[in-house]
Amino acid sequence: MTxxxxxxxxxxxxxxxLGVVFVAIAIALFVFQPNLTSINFASGxxxxxxxxxxxxTGITTGGLSCLAVQGGLLASSLAHQFEQDYLxxxxxxxxxxxxxxxxxxxxxxxxxxxxxxxxAYTLLGALLGWLGSFLTLSPMTxxxxxxxxxxxxxxNALRMFNVHPFFRYFSIExxxxxxxxxxxTAKGTDTFTPLFLGALTVFIPCGITQAMMxxxxxxxxxxxxxxxxxxxxxxTSPVFFIVAYxxxxxxxRLEKFFMRFVAIVVLILGFVTxxxxxxxxxxxxxxxxxxxxxxxxxxxxxxxxxSPQVIxxxxxxxxxxxxxxxxxxxxxxxxxxxTLNLVTDKTYSCARDFVIPALDYYELLxxxxxxxxxxxxxxxxxxxxxxxxxxxxxxxxxxx
Amino acid sequence: MIKKTFKIPDMTCSNCAMKLESLxxxxxxxxxxxxxxxxxxxxxxxxxxxxxxxxxxTAVKRKGYQAIAA
Numbered sequence: 025m026t027x028x029x030x031x032x033x034x035x036x037x038x039x040x041x042l043g044v045v046f047v048a049i050a051i052a053l054f055v056f057q058p059n060l061t062s063i064n065f066a067s068g069x070x071x072x073x074x075x076x077x078x079x080x081t082g083i084t085t086g087g088l089s090c091l092a093v094q095g096g097l098l099a100s101s102l103a104h105q106f107e108q109d110y111l112x113x114x115x116x117x118x119x120x121x122x123x124x125x126x127x128x129x130x131x132x133x134x135x136x137x138x139x140x141x142x143x144a145y146t147l148l149g150a151l152l153g154w155l156g157s158f159l160t161l162s163p164m165t166x167x168x169x170x171x172x173x174x175x176x177x178x179x180n181a182l183r184m185f186n187v188h189p190f191f192r193y194f195s196i197e198x199x200x201x202x203x204x205x206x207x208x209t210a211k212g213t214d215t216f217t218p219l220f221l222g223a224l225t226v227f228i229p230c231g232i233t234q235a236m237m238x239x240x241x242x243x244x245x246x247x248x249x250x251x252x253x254x255x256x257x258x259x260t261s262p263v264f265f266i267v268a269y270x271x272x273x274x275x276x277r278l279e280k281f282f283m284r285f286v287a288i289v290v291l292i293l294g295f296v297t298x299x300x301x302x303x304x305x306x307x308x309x310x311x312x313x314x315x316x317x318x319x320x321x322x323x324x325x326x327x328x329x330x331s332p333q334v335i336x337x338x339x340x341x342x343x344x345x346x347x348x349x350x351x352x353x354x355x356x357x358x359x360x361x362x363t364l365n366l367v368t369d370k371t372y373s374c375a376r377d378f379v380i381p382a383l384d385y386y387e388l389l390x391x392x393x394x395x396x397x398x399x400x401x402x403x404x405x406x407x408x409x410x411x412x413x414x415x416x417x418x419x420x421x422x423x424x
Numbered sequence: 425m426i427k428k429t430f431k432i433p434d435m436t437c438s439n440c441a442m443k444l445e446s447l448x449x450x451x452x453x454x455x456x457x458x459x460x461x462x463x464x465x466x467x468x469x470x471x472x473x474x475x476x477x478x479x480x481x482t483a484v485k486r487k488g489y490q491a492i493a494a
Contacts, residue, residue: 184436192462197438200445200458207446230439 071248071374075255078236082259085289086232138261140222145233145257146250148226152240153249163379163386163413166244167304170415173238174298177290180235184287196234202227233260235290239297300415306381306408312418313409316352339363339396340421342410344389346373348417349410358404358423366395377413386413425455427469429494430480435461443487451475451483465494 156169179194206224229237236256240249295311302310338357343350344366356362366378368389376389380397389395399421402408408421435441441459444466448457453474459466468480477493484491 189464192464195438195461197441197461203442203445204448207442207449230437 074239074243074248075251078239078252078255079259081232081236081289081293082256083262084259085285086230086236086256087260087263134265136219137222138265140219141225141264142254142257142261144223144226146254148237149240149253150246150250152237152253153243153246156241156244156249157246162384163304163381164384166242166413167301167381167415169242170297170301170304172301173235173242174294174296174301176238177235177294177297179294181287181291181294184284184290198227232290235293242297303409303411303415303418304379304381304413306411308407308409310415310418313420316418316420339365341365341367342419344368344371344375344378346371346375348375348412349419352419354419354421356399356402356421356423358402358406360401362399364397364399364421366397368392368394373417374412374414375417378410379413380408380410382408425469426472427467428477428480429465429467430484430491431465431494432459432484432489432491433464434489435459435464437461440489441466444484444489447480447483447487451480466491 176194179191182188183191183194206221206227233256236253240252243249243252299311303312307313338360340354340356340362342354342364354364366387366389368376369392371389371391376391377386378389378395379386380399383399385397387395387397399408402421402423404423406423408423409418410420411418432440432444435444438461441461444459445457448454451470453471455469455471457466457468466484470480481491481493
């Protein structure tokens, strides 16, 4: 009789779980709609690409990483609370026969916990973006910040791989009074507790969350920092919700299993950020600049790589597209000034934020139009690197 | 009350330290636990008339870690 009754009704926890997943997907689709036709990290908008990467990172490695470090304490304390609530309800239900109501009560605190977590991290992202805006006074400062963030991420990945005891110092230990306070608050049983705990998770971020926070700092924008952390935390929510409800044991098991996977992702993101920083710095040692010679020599027949360029009156043209700069290598006469025409045509990606680090030149180009830049005379054999302000798209001018 | 240091070689992050510090709330006789992921150790201040090293090591093991009395 009891079995029959349970089978006929849908578990409210499943409904809420599916709800969270669908809401997460719906919001993601809504947010990323302008870019849906071209979800391409190489050619899409830089901002949208960052948000998509943040969301995907959240829904995959971020969720698991959060689970590993926060799930062990907070989810288990919540689960314990639910267990108690459930047992209390069972005693009551012997009279009232309302078992389904008790289950919905147990799912609700996790939902509150995640909502509070999303809000707290979005606000944190805004704060980090705001702080970052003071640091991003120039492309050079941004480059230094990106390099520092890259080193932090790579150091954290090496820590996770347990390469050397030194790398343990890349993990930030929250102050004891905070961890003690969180732990003791977790024992509460009212509705306010999960909300409060969700907000408090900002003080115990996992490794990949710390990396994402560093990225939010690097955006130098309140809106972008908030959007980045929102996308990331939203992504982490479905996994966190499901596992927080299912079991507490899974947390410690997954922690060991996924640590290396998370480390690999952080390592890759770290190197990408580091390389972006080197690009914005105009360093010939960046991966893109080091490999450019190799790639351009292999594609010697490519018309865009070796052609063009000299136009009438000693002017050169550089097309600034959503996918970067074309041609990627310009050849210019040495020993005399010339004008570089930067041509945009419905360009909305970060390629618009054009930087020539060696000349300390920075310009936000119009989405459609031509901007003329006077390039001073350079020695024969020298190279000027140019890049977008995020170090994603690069190119160079070779003087002959 | 005495203070004793235990090496915890299999801590993987600073949150492991937090998990170990939660033993403060469950182990009778413990006054304070300070765990550090950076040093891979935890310092336990406890009443030796109420608690033994072995009991601490067992409690740590239940949390999923190995403790070695330093």
